[in-house]
């Protein structure tokens with residue numbers, strides 16, 4: 406344990422009141438005070454707006470919203486390390502979270518450190534006891550049309566927000582599967598090794614499928630709460646994986662046994678393919694635009710964006726309800742993709758969610774309806790100050 410008090414258990418807003426960066430991307434040093442509610446970062450292309458959101462996204466486990474190697478995150482010309490420090494203000498008083506990679510850690514890949522109130526955290530997952538962060542970036546615009554791996558990642562990040570053990574489960578499954586793939590590539594016929602690995606894969610794989618199926622069930626119910634003729638359309642969501650559909654109808658032990666048998670029976674086929682062909686690493690998130698009764702990938706760019714915003718806002722609501730912590734939202738380049746009506750609708754939903762929401766854009770004017778209701782900051786190549 407970290408030796409710090411547990412998370413607050415009531416639904417109240419936690420917000421970042423101060424963010425400090427050292428050698429992070431294009432920031433040598435930065436320290437800014439932040440308001441609760443909406444915060445708008447505006448500035449030219451390449452000024453460092455997304456970098457600020459990325460820093461905040463690294464206050465959760467994982468590689469942040471760009472999924473960048475730490476060596477890329479550390480400032481060019483620095484000592485190879487970086488640090489992010491946030492002061493959180495919430496119902497239980499201030500909490501200090503620090504994370505980063507020490508300078509001189511050549512590859513920067515040995516893992517970043519996390520400190521909570523000055524004490525070393527056991528793992529990055531400990532940060533989830535204090536804050537939840539939900540993001541939407543332009544890179545996600547291709548979520549419905551891009552590779553299934555991106556949708557699985559999107560899904561798993563959402564599961565993580567309601568079930569912090571999911572990250573470890575996914576790592577354990579990956580590790581076991583890589584072991585099996587190595588055996589397949591070697592042409593091994595060592596039945597005992599295969600049996601041991603496949604038992605592990607069945608156990609972790611079914612747990613992953615069950616967690617995803619539960620998330621989809623909860624998220625679907627939350628999406629149903631979006632107004633039916635609103636600016637962010639309702640979506641029908643489901644999972645394509647066989648395991649995910651089985652876990653809803655059979656006992657986990659039976660599904661586990663069937664998956665273990667399927668893996669054992671599929672050894673020859675997988676040996677020929679050179680990799681494991683069945684399992685939760687192949688399943689997909691299937692999304693349909695409900696009002697149009699159409700697969701999301703066939704919808705227009707704007708329709709896909711509106712669907713995505715609806716799903717992300719529903720996920721934020723779900724995270725708040727499940728964790729008891731109102732999540733912090735990161736909405737990169739959000740205004741550019743939404744018409745004035747949808748922007749206004751988004752801003753009022755953010756107010757209703759009562760969350761701290763960071764939004765970026767090159768043009769602060771797109772956020773002018775938030776004047777007096779948001780903090781406006783101008784980002785200028787390594788510095789951040791109030792927008793005049």
Ligand SMILES: Nc1ncnc2c1ncn2[C@@H]1O[C@H](COP(=O)(O)OP(=O)(O)OP(=O)(O)O)[C@@H](O)[C@H]1O
Nearest residue numbers: 430431450451452453454455456477478479480481
């Ligand atoms: N490791 C690094 N060290 C120094 N500078 C970096 C590093 N990584 C990225 N940058 C710089 O950060 C800037 C990009 O910042 P960012 O992506 O936050 O811009 P932005 O304001 O969101 O721009 P846009 O409006 O174009 O999306 C670029 O100038 C890039 O060269």
